[in-house]
Amino acid sequence: xxxxxxxxxxxxxxxxxxxxxxxxxxxxxxxxxxxxxxxxxxxxxxxxxxxxxxxxxxxxxxxxxxxxxxxxxxxxxxxxxxxxxxxxxxxxxxxxxxxxxxxxxxxxxxxxxxxxxxxxxxxxxxxxxxxxxxxxxxxxxxxxxxxxxxxxxxxxxxxxxxxxxxxxxxxxxxxxxxxxx
Numbered sequence: 001x002x003x004x005x006x007x008x009x010x011x012x013x014x015x016x017x018x019x020x021x022x023x024x025x026x027x028x029x030x031x032x033x034x035x036x037x038x039x040x041x042x043x044x045x046x047x048x049x050x051x052x053x054x055x056x057x058x059x060x061x062x063x064x065x066x067x068x069x070x071x072x073x074x075x076x077x078x079x080x081x082x083x084x085x086x087x088x089x090x091x092x093x094x095x096x097x098x099x100x101x102x103x104x105x106x107x108x109x110x111x112x113x114x115x116x117x118x119x120x121x122x123x124x125x126x127x128x129x130x131x132x133x134x135x136x137x138x139x140x141x142x143x144x145x146x147x148x149x150x151x152x153x154x155x156x157x158x159x160x161x162x163x164x165x166x167x168x169x170x171x172x173x174x175x176x177x178x179x180x181x
Contacts, residue, residue, distance in 0.1 A: 007031050031064050035068065060103060069139040
């Protein structure tokens with residue numbers, strides 16, 4: 001409940017500037033309901049039929065859920081624009097609703113990533129920067145499937161998991177594998 005209120009307060013100025021039909025998608029009640037559904041779906045098992053029945057996809061298509069994903073991106077400090085040149089601060093609530101409608105109608109198509117070369121030692125390493133709309137969808141998918149798949153991993157799996165890293169792996173080895181140096 002406090003997370004929904006915090007999120008609503010964070011976007012209240014943007015929400016109040018919008019037309020009534022857009023405001024309805026981002027009301028405090030819709031944010032609270034979406035966060036409640038997300039908490040329920042985090043308890044899914046990989047082997048449940050509930051996520052196969054389209055419930056997760058319907059959550060993904062909610063404008064309020066895409067706003068939650070957008071908020072998570074804002075916390076990460078994503079600033080680089082992709083091939084479309086759109087930055088996170090320039091995303092409007094209307095953009096999020098259009099993205100939601102594209103997902104619902106199966107017309108959403110990701111754009112190619114922008115190729116940038118960054119210095120790595122004496123050479124340059126290529127990285128791909130997706131456009132902002134694709135970043136929002138990627139974050140939304142991460143918020144949906146990470147809790148489901150995280151249940152399947154072993155406690156000793158440290159790679160690319162929330163709160164785990166090479167350092168936690170080394171700490172685990174030091175604590176439980178006493179005979180290794």
